[in-house]
Amino acid sequence: MQDQSNFTRGRILAPLLRFAIPVLGALVLQAMYGAVDLLVVGRFASPADVSAVSTGSQLMQTITFVIVGLSMGTTILLGNCIGAGEKEKAGGIIGTAIWLFGLLGLIVTVAVPVAARPLCALMRAPEEAFAQTAAYVSVCAGGMLFIVAYNVLGSVFRGLGDSRTPLMAVVIACVCNIAGDLLFVAVFRMGAAGAALATALAQAVSVALCLLVIRRRGLPFPFSRRCVRLDADVALRTVRLGAPLALQDLLVSASFLVILAIVNSLGVTASAGVGVAEKLCAFIMLVPSAFSQSLSAFVAQNVGANEPERARRAMFYGMGASLLLGCVMAWAAYFHGALLGSIFSRDAEVVAAGADYLRAYAIDTLLVSFLFCFIGYFNGCGRTTFVMLQGVAGAFCVRIPVSWLMSRTGDSLFRIGLATPCSTTVQILLCAFYFLHLSRQRTKTLASGK
Numbered sequence: 001m002q003d004q005s006n007f008t009r010g011r012i013l014a015p016l017l018r019f020a021i022p023v024l025g026a027l028v029l030q031a032m033y034g035a036v037d038l039l040v041v042g043r044f045a046s047p048a049d050v051s052a053v054s055t056g057s058q059l060m061q062t063i064t065f066v067i068v069g070l071s072m073g074t075t076i077l078l079g080n081c082i083g084a085g086e087k088e089k090a091g092g093i094i095g096t097a098i099w100l101f102g103l104l105g106l107i108v109t110v111a112v113p114v115a116a117r118p119l120c121a122l123m124r125a126p127e128e129a130f131a132q133t134a135a136y137v138s139v140c141a142g143g144m145l146f147i148v149a150y151n152v153l154g155s156v157f158r159g160l161g162d163s164r165t166p167l168m169a170v171v172i173a174c175v176c177n178i179a180g181d182l183l184f185v186a187v188f189r190m191g192a193a194g195a196a197l198a199t200a201l202a203q204a205v206s207v208a209l210c211l212l213v214i215r216r217r218g219l220p221f222p223f224s225r226r227c228v229r230l231d232a233d234v235a236l237r238t239v240r241l242g243a244p245l246a247l248q249d250l251l252v253s254a255s256f257l258v259i260l261a262i263v264n265s266l267g268v269t270a271s272a273g274v275g276v277a278e279k280l281c282a283f284i285m286l287v288p289s290a291f292s293q294s295l296s297a298f299v300a301q302n303v304g305a306n307e308p309e310r311a312r313r314a315m316f317y318g319m320g321a322s323l324l325l326g327c328v329m330a331w332a333a334y335f336h337g338a339l340l341g342s343i344f345s346r347d348a349e350v351v352a353a354g355a356d357y358l359r360a361y362a363i364d365t366l367l368v369s370f371l372f373c374f375i376g377y378f379n380g381c382g383r384t385t386f387v388m389l390q391g392v393a394g395a396f397c398v399r400i401p402v403s404w405l406m407s408r409t410g411d412s413l414f415r416i417g418l419a420t421p422c423s424t425t426v427q428i429l430l431c432a433f434y435f436l437h438l439s440r441q442r443t444k445t446l447a448s449g450k
Contacts, residue, residue, distance in 0.1 A: 007083075008083055016314055017321065019297070026154070040181040041053050041191065042276075043346070048128045048132055048268065050350070056120075059123065063144070065249035066253075067105075070104070070238075072155065073237070075155040076382060079159045094227065102148075129268065140200060143201070153210040172205060174202065180194075241384050244388035245388060251391065251396065276344045277417075291373055291376060292376035293376065295377055296380045299315070308442065314377075315373050315377040323369040337355030356413040357417045367425060393426065406419060
């Protein structure tokens with residue numbers, strides 16, 4: 001494989017955008033996994049199946065977020081190696097990741113199906129949709145090893161500055177997922193379980209394609225089977241960097257699960273409506289998510305190359321570009337939520353409920369342009385503990401209390417949804433204060449060195 005993007009020299013905005021666009025494309029297609037599931041289930045199955053996909057996908061998304069958070073440790077370590085010109089260490093980082101995440105994938109594959117029904121009960125899955133929700137979770141968990149493998153491979157490619165290979169793999173896998181949904185749900189009438197089976201098989205295809213690319217192109221540094229071993233020091237550093245992010249993602253996702261449990265108590269219509277809105281939100285949040293992931297790799301390389309000013313400038317460029325696109329997303333979500341919701345459901349009440357909830361997310365779309373770029377910058381700097389703390393603070397000190405209080409004032413999903421932009425505002429303030437603190441620390445260090 002040829003040497004991938006080096007972000008430590010030349011212009012900033014153009015390379016950042018070239019890297020972010022394929023990342024965005026891959027995220028769009030990954031979001032389509034869940035969206036297509038919901039779309040096909042909404043057209044060919046019952047509202048109970050729609051509710052099952054909504055609740056079950058949130059549970060599986062929580063597990064996936066934990067894995068993505070942990071794998072960020074691999075991205076940061078690889079980025080530092082590439083930026084510092086120490087490519088001879090990269091093979092050991094990848095080899096350790098294979099061991100570490102392979103073991104994690106096996107544990108999840110066995111444990112989640114066993115705990116599927118208790119998890120669904122904890123989520124207050126509506127009684128009419130309980131069996132379908134448990135089936136969806138169990139089938140998805142059966143393919144968890146492939147989900148783990150894909151996310152780890154994606155972290156490796158991003159650390160190398162390659163965002164195109166994961167995009168190529170997801171394009172083909174997404175086509176497979178659509179075909180699988182139509183086959184298992186529309187033809188075989190398997191409902192939520194059929195959608196889960198299609199997703200698991202599509203992830204397996206994406207992993208196979210990534211491995212095929214590595215086999216044919218090779219890697220831009222020495223790598224062989226001897227590299228595939230568990231290096232305790234590398235594993236510890238990977239976990240040290242990734243664990244705070246994994247814990248944050250777990251707790252933040254848990255806060256959204258709590259909100260979903262609150263909504264589930266309002267009935268199947270509200271549950272299905274929020275499920276539709278969440279699938280739309282997954283698309284709305286893709287632009288800031290793409291810039292966050294891209295900045296992590298960009299900043300990590302510049303930190304490794306001792307170019308902190310380039311890293312700071314990249315963050316501000318990312319905020320501007322993300323906000324520009326976020327304005328379009330916010331307009332569509334706030335004023336055309338019902339039209340967007342009708343794509344996923346033919347039930348008028350479900351569409352109306354989803355549109356009500358989506359208006360609150362339209363506000364958040366503007367705010368996360370700043371928050372996600374802050375997070376990408378801090379991740380690239382290795383400040384993952386702070387990222388965890390601000391995420392947990394927003395989730396448990398703001399999002400959950402506000403959503404609970406709003407649910408007490410009535411059944412307005414818009415009011416419940418306002419908990420998210422309230423949380424984001426607090427998190428932005430925390431990030432801004434921490435950024436200024438780091439800047440002052442750096443200024444003092446430079447002054448004392450003179």
